[in-house]
Amino acid sequence: MIDLRSDTVTKPTPAMRQAMANAEVGDDVYGEDPTINRLEELGATMLGKEAGLFVPSGTMGNQICILTHTNGRSEEVILEEEAHIYVYEVAGMAVLAGCSVKTLPAPHGQLDPAAVGDAIRADNIHFPRTRLLCLENTHNRAGGTVMSVSRTQALSDVARSAGVAVHLDGARLFNAATALGVSAAELAGPVDSVQFCLSKGLSAPVGSLVVGSKPFIGEARRMRKLLGGGMRQAGVIAAAGIVALTEMVERLVEDHEHARQLGEAIAEMSPFSIDLETVQTNIVAFNVDPAFGTAPEVLDALQRFGVRANPVRPERIRMVTHAEISREDISRAIDALQETVRQGV
Numbered sequence: 540m541i542d543l544r545s546d547t548v549t550k551p552t553p554a555m556r557q558a559m560a561n562a563e564v565g566d567d568v569y570g571e572d573p574t575i576n577r578l579e580e581l582g583a584t585m586l587g588k589e590a591g592l593f594v595p596s597g598t599m600g601n602q603i604c605i606l607t608h609t610n611g612r613s614e615e616v617i618l619e620e621e622a623h624i625y626v627y628e629v630a631g632m633a634v635l636a637g638c639s640v641k642t643l644p645a646p647h648g649q650l651d652p653a654a655v656g657d658a659i660r661a662d663n664i665h666f667p668r669t670r671l672l673c674l675e676n677t678h679n680r681a682g683g684t685v686m687s688v689s690r691t692q693a694l695s696d697v698a699r700s701a702g703v704a705v706h707l708d709g710a711r712l713f714n715a716a717t718a719l720g721v722s723a724a725e726l727a728g729p730v731d732s733v734q735f736c737l738s739k740g741l742s743a744p745v746g747s748l749v750v751g752s753k754p755f756i757g758e759a760r761r762m763r764k765l766l767g768g769g770m771r772q773a774g775v776i777a778a779a780g781i782v783a784l785t786e787m788v789e790r791l792v793e794d795h796e797h798a799r800q801l802g803e804a805i806a807e808m809s810p811f812s813i814d815l816e817t818v819q820t821n822i823v824a825f826n827v828d829p830a831f832g833t834a835p836e837v838l839d840a841l842q843r844f845g846v847r848a849n850p851v852r853p854e855r856i857r858m859v860t861h862a863e864i865s866r867e868d869i870s871r872a873i874d875a876l877q878e879t880v881r882q883g884v
């Protein structure tokens with residue numbers, strides 16, 4: 540089966556399994572797990588921040604950051620309307636942090652600094668206080684699109700000049716850095732906090748890192764405890780995260796080449812339409828002509844040819860390339876799509 544549902548399906552590499560077996564561990568709630576401490580330092584250094592915090596998932600990392608940036612009552616968070624934090628995190632912001640949400644539409648997930656400026660609330664007793672701007676890079680639902688350093692900076696300037704903090708959901712930040720030819724630290728430079736995942740394109744089995752200033756991470760550690768995310772001898776999983784950051788970043792370029800190859804082939808298939816401009820990293824999102832069938836019908840047909848992918852809307856399919864997908868797998872996936880078009884659904 541060629542599994543293009545997500546880069547989260549990647550399994551730990553042999554080097555990760557070896558590192559996990561040999562990991563030195565301790566009780567991390569006491570700060571005594573040397574492997575976790577090493578991973579947190581490494582992640583913070585790679586992103587140019589003072590400190591890091593290992594968390595079980597991207598969702599928990601984002602929610603910890605929102606809890607840490609906000610103060611619990613009558614505050615508002617600005618987000619792009621298709622942001623993962625808004626669409627896929629079970630309204631955590633409202634449930635946990637008690638925040639109101641202001642969403643803004645943005646083509647390709649690229650928020651406009653002027654629109655963000657307009658969305659920041661004036662000081663008025665009727666309004667919530669705008670406390671936080673959340674960005675996403677790469678943008679998942681926009682199809683893996685990247686946000687440049689200059690746009691990140693411009694957005695951050697607008698927010699910070701109004702006293703609004705900036706959090707970056709960088710679940711796939713290393714994909715963005717690879718595609719833009721910049722370092723992850725350059726992309727993280729303009730923002731106050733970042734969550735990035737080890738368990739997606741970087742193939743670790745579990746975990747994300749939150750990075751930011753030392754005081755921010757100190758408070759984030761408390762919020763992790765609040766959510767039940769204080770783990771004990773979790774160095775056994777952090778060890779895989781170290782391998783993810785040291786061995787799995789450079790190869791992301793292959794995933795992007797594979798996505799491009801897949802996207803260009805899909806552009807030639809008439810029941811499908813794709814905006815190739817959005818194929819910038821490892822995600823290929825495309826629409827199915829309703830006269831041909833629905834996304835679930837196309838996916839059922841593809842599965843019979845040994846290919847799996849996910850529907851993201853009734854008419855939209857998402858395919859994600861990753862470390863376990865070879866060039867041959869991409870050719871086979873293209874063959875399966877062509878066969879589906881020939882046979883119908």
Ligand SMILES: Cc1ncc(COP(=O)(O)O)c(C=O)c1O
Nearest residue numbers: 596597598599623675679708710
């Ligand atoms: C942009 C983005 N943020 C956050 C997450 C959440 O990560 P997790 O699945 O580890 O909770 C994802 C997962 O797909 C994502 O794509």
